Amino acid sequence: MHELLAVVTITLIAVISPGPDFAMVSRNSLLLSRRTGLLTALGIGLGVWVHIAYTLLGVGLVIQQSLRLYAALKLIGALYLLWLGVKMLRTPAAAAAGPSAPVALSDFAALRTGFLTNALNPKSTVFVVSLFLQAVQPDTPLAQRIGYGAFVSAAHIAWFGLVALALSGEEVRARLLRFRRWLDRVFGALLVGFGALLAASALRRAA
Numbered sequence: 001m002h003e004l005l006a007v008v009t010i011t012l013i014a015v016i017s018p019g020p021d022f023a024m025v026s027r028n029s030l031l032l033s034r035r036t037g038l039l040t041a042l043g044i045g046l047g048v049w050v051h052i053a054y055t056l057l058g059v060g061l062v063i064q065q066s067l068r069l070y071a072a073l074k075l076i077g078a079l080y081l082l083w084l085g086v087k088m089l090r091t092p093a094a095a096a097a098g099p100s101a102p103v104a105l106s107d108f109a110a111l112r113t114g115f116l117t118n119a120l121n122p123k124s125t126v127f128v129v130s131l132f133l134q135a136v137q138p139d140t141p142l143a144q145r146i147g148y149g150a151f152v153s154a155a156h157i158a159w160f161g162l163v164a165l166a167l168s169g170e171e172v173r174a175r176l177l178r179f180r181r182w183l184d185r186v187f188g189a190l191l192v193g194f195g196a197l198l199a200a201s202a203l204r205r206a207a
Contacts, residue, residue: 006135007148014127015159020081020194021124024117025160027088027187028110029167036110037164043114045157050119051128052149056142063129070125074201077120081195084117088188118156128152 021044029037054063063070105113118124131152136145166172 047118085191
């Protein structure tokens with residue numbers, strides 16, 4: 001019972017903390033559509049399974065103990081965030097001018113964006129690996145560990161789904177879409193900032 005309570009508490013705290021996932025869902029919900037935001041949230045929940053899978057396979061312990069491997073993963077994630085951020089910052093003015101000219105994003109692209117944002121997010125690596133190595137006992141059955149993983153994934157989908165629903169409301173979007181150009185740049189700058197911090201941290205670890 002204590003183990004389950006620990007998993008639930010740590011997961012909820014980690015999920016609602018700001019980061020690249022939140023920035024991406026917020027951006028897609030505000031500037032594109034509710035459907036795009038929800039699919040991004042679903043992709044994030046699916047991306048969590050990447051971290052769960054290698055942690056259950058024991059690779060998470062290797063990542064935790066190998067500073068160079070962890071630094072390499074952080075650098076890959078940082079480069080992806082930098083690419084996303086720069087892409088937003090370079091959004092043409094015509095595409096960001098107003099609510100009548102949204103930037104098109106297919107369902108698959110929205111799902112893929114959410115998936116990669118989480119799967120390449122070192123914050124998620126640290127969270128999932130730490131959760132399973134510290135809060136979950138070594139003798140916990142595999143089926144129960146998978147159940148914990150399913151809860152972690154579902155918590156991500158639920159939270160970011162709520163964020164998407166809240167930010168994609170007609171009244172909210174009608175007010176904020178007047179600042180579409182600047183919102184894209186704000187979210188782009190946030191992702192670039194996250195990426196730069198992660199890259200700097202990764203390079204320090206690799207040095």
